[in-house]
Amino acid sequence: MKPAPFDYVAPTSVEEALEHLARGAGDANVLAGGQTLVPLLALRMATPSLLIDVNRIPELAGVSRVTGATRIGAATRQKAVLKDPTVAAQVPALTKALSFVGHPQTRARGTLGGSIALGEPAAESPATALALGAVVEARSTRGAREIQVEDFYLGPYTTTLEPDELIAAVRFPDWPASTVTVVHEVSRRPGDFALVGLVCALALDGGRVSRAGVGWFGMGPQPMRSRRAEQALVGLSASAADLAEIADMAVSETEPLDDAQADASYRRKVGGRIFQRLVGEALGVRRAA
Amino acid sequence: MSRHQVELTVNGGTITAEVEARRTLADFLRIDAGLTGVHIGCEHGVCGACTVIVDGDPVRSCLMLAVQAHGATVTTAEGLAAADGTLHPVQQAMREEYGLQCGFCTPGVVMTLAALTADGARPSEAELHEAVSGHLCRCTGYQGIQRVATRLARAPQGEGA
Numbered sequence: 001m002k003p004a005p006f007d008y009v010a011p012t013s014v015e016e017a018l019e020h021l022a023r024g025a026g027d028a029n030v031l032a033g034g035q036t037l038v039p040l041l042a043l044r045m046a047t048p049s050l051l052i053d054v055n056r057i058p059e060l061a062g063v064s065r066v067t068g069a070t071r072i073g074a075a076t077r078q079k080a081v082l083k084d085p086t087v088a089a090q091v092p093a094l095t096k097a098l099s100f101v102g103h104p105q106t107r108a109r110g111t112l113g114g115s116i117a118l119g120e121p122a123a124e125s126p127a128t129a130l131a132l133g134a135v136v137e138a139r140s141t142r143g144a145r146e147i148q149v150e151d152f153y154l155g156p157y158t159t160t161l162e163p164d165e166l167i168a169a170v171r172f173p174d175w176p177a178s179t180v181t182v183v184h185e186v187s188r189r190p191g192d193f194a195l196v197g198l199v200c201a202l203a204l205d206g207g208r209v210s211r212a213g214v215g216w217f218g219m220g221p222q223p224m225r226s227r228r229a230e231q232a233l234v235g236l237s238a239s240a241a242d243l244a245e246i247a248d249m250a251v252s253e254t255e256p257l258d259d260a261q262a263d264a265s266y267r268r269k270v271g272g273r274i275f276q277r278l279v280g281e282a283l284g285v286r287r288a289a
Numbered sequence: 290m291s292r293h294q295v296e297l298t299v300n301g302g303t304i305t306a307e308v309e310a311r312r313t314l315a316d317f318l319r320i321d322a323g324l325t326g327v328h329i330g331c332e333h334g335v336c337g338a339c340t341v342i343v344d345g346d347p348v349r350s351c352l353m354l355a356v357q358a359h360g361a362t363v364t365t366a367e368g369l370a371a372a373d374g375t376l377h378p379v380q381q382a383m384r385e386e387y388g389l390q391c392g393f394c395t396p397g398v399v400m401t402l403a404a405l406t407a408d409g410a411r412p413s414e415a416e417l418h419e420a421v422s423g424h425l426c427r428c429t430g431y432q433g434i435q436r437v438a439t440r441l442a443r444a445p446q447g448e449g450a
Contacts, residue, residue, distance in 0.1 A: 001332065005290035008310035008356055031354075038352040039333035041311070051310065053357060079346070103423030105337060105401060108346035109353065190422045 003041035010053040014060065014139060017052055017166055022141040024050040025164040031055070032075055032114035035106045060113070060168065063087055068174050069135075074113020074167040078125075079104070081112050091172045093132060093201055096183035097124035103191045113167040119153050119222060122193040126153065126223040128183070131199040131215030135171040140164045146171075153222045176203045176210070182278040185217070186270055188261070194218040195262045196270045200279055208237045209283070219271055220255035228253060238284040247275040295359040299324070300368030308355045314348075315339040317355035318365055326366030326396045330425075337424035340397035341365050347404040347420070366396035369403060379403045379441065386436040390428030398424045398434055406441050414442040 008031075011017040021028055028050040031037055040046035054060055060075035063084045070090045072081060081087055082098040101107060101115070101124050115125040116136060128134075129149040136147045138161060149170075152159050161167065185197035197217040203210045212233035216224040229250035236246075256267035296305045304322055312321075318341065319327040327350060330336035334352045341350045342364040369377035376384065379402045389395040401420050405412050412420070417438035426434060 002316070003311040003313075005309070005311055007291040008293065008354070009291075010356070031357075034352050034354070034357075035334060035349075038313070038354070042313075042333045042351070051354075053354075055357060103337075104405065104420045105340055105347045105349050105423045106334070106352075108343075108348050190419050 001042050001044060003038075004044055004047045006041075006048055007050045008053065009050065010056045012056050012058075014057055014166070014168060017054055017057060018139060018141045018164075020050065020052045021166055022164045024048075024052070028052055028163075030117070030166060032117075033077065033106075033110035035102065035110040036114070036118050036120070054166070065090070066171065069171040070174070071137075071169050071171045072112050073169050074116075075111045076113070078102070078107040078110045078112060078115070082107060090174060091132065093181035093183055093199055094125070094128050094172065096181065097128040097199060100124050100183070100185050100187075100190075100194070100197070106191075112170060116149075116152075116170055117159065117161060117167050119157055119159050120193075121156060121220060121222050122195075122197070122218040123223075124183070124185070124194070124197060124199075124217055127197065127215035127217035128199045129170060129172070129215075130223045130225050131213040132172055132175065132201055133213060134173070136161075136167055137169040137171065138162075138165045139168045140166065144168075150225070156221045158222070175201055175213075176205070178204045180204065180282045182282050184274050184278050186274070193261075196256075196267050196274065198271065198274050198278065200275070200282070202233065202279070202282055208235055209233045214250055214275075216250075216254050216271065218256075219251075219267055221257065224254045226250040226253040233279075236283070243276045243280050243283075243285065247272045247279075250275050293356040293359070295356055297358050297360065298362045300364055306355075310354065310356055312355040313351050314341070314343075314353040314355045314358050314363075315350035317358075318350060318363070321355075324365045324367050328393055328396055330393065335425070336394070336397075337401070338394050338397045340400045340424070342400055342404045342407075345404065345407065347401040364400070364403075366399055369399065377403060378444070379406065379437070382437045382440050383434075386440060387433040388429065388437040389433070394424050394426045398426070398437075402438065402441055406444075411442060411444070414439050417442050 029048040031051045031053045061073045088095045134149045182200040185194035199215040201213040212230040214226040251272045256264040318324045328338040330338035339350045
């Protein structure tokens with residue numbers, strides 16, 4: 001199908017975009033990479049009266065280092081984030097996660113901020129931001145505010161972002177240099193939505209876990225986090241690790257759904273196996289021969 | 290419903306036009322510019338048939354608005370072969386490896402492989418196989434297309450493409 005008619009503006013500054021957004025609040029959509037919004041327009045599941053294209057705003061794109069964090073402009077392409085050496089060095093979990101996102105043809109347009117704003121429950125970037133404790137920088141004509149990703153997702157495709165707010169950037173706080181990360185997903189074909197996906201960061205101190213972040217995608221109605229499992233991982237060392245129990249705990253904190261691709265019990269089973277195997281490998285646990 | 294003036298470079302020539310905001314780049318290229326090598330299948334970013342090269346990247350043209358391509362450089366399947374009809378190395382490989390049957394998905398597959406092997410770039414076999422997974426083909430069972438991807442990955446650096 002073809003999109004229903006709409007008006008279109010392509011501001012060149014954030015301020016200008018925010019003014020359009022304030023005026024059109026509720027009936028305007030921000031167009032970033034368009035890899036989700038344009039299909040929704042074509043299917044007429046979205047019929048905004050105004051599209052605000054943020055692709056011509058230079059200050060929204062790019063990766064920079066700020067105090068204690070790596071800051072990624074919201075309109076930075078997934079392809080650019082995937083290839084960025086600063087991200088690879090400072091936020092390797094995000095680099096790994098993006099390698100699973102879509103195809104080269106969609107990563108060339110899709111943006112990090114767009115993925116975060118959409119909050120697709122089966123997508124890699126929101127779960128990665130959740131596991132790593134990222135912060136969303138939101139702006140509107142009313143001012144700027146920062147939202148912990150922890151507090152950002154409220155339900156399926158539902159966030160705390162107000163209709164007049166624009167994501168300017170996402171900040172990924174530094175983890176200790178000794179951190180190991182695991183990102184894995186199971187999908188039917190490369191580029192398909194994940195049936196089950198895990199993001200886990202483990203900061204190690206003298207062989208023991210000093211801090212852990214566990215995020216899931218495809219494991220519930222929104223990006224999920226396993227807080228109790230994170231606490232259970234802290235203090236663990238390779239020799240003392242009883243990961244079967246923690247894997248069960250981590251999976252029990254998710255809410256996987258049945259759909260045409262997989263049922264919830266399959267997702268729980270595969271999620272537990274992935275967790276146990278990959279977190280074990282990351283910790284250096286030797287598997288029984 | 291706003292209308293917009295656009296100017297873009299397509300296959301080496303400049304096109305200027307006034308487009309409705311909702312006009313996709315795919316419809317613009319195929320219908321307004323007459324470039325019927327842009328095949329339109331699903332119209333929502335799944336099948337890959339409408340893939341063209343925009344500023345060096347393979348892009349699904351049904352997921353981009355024509356107005357967004359203002360100032361961009363676009364290549365479609367019509368822009369690949371030489372003026373004398375000599376096929377582009379990707380086209381030649383598709384022909385020799387039986388990479389197509391009905392031809393519907395073919396321009397998209399060719400544009401993806403042409404973009405990723407442009408300027409002598411040699412992605413790995415795995416990368417090229419992953420890239421063609423962004424295209425649906427109902428005829429070939431993909432084996433011929435995979436042979437094309439493998440052949441391009443193994444071609445000497447800087448040769449062709």
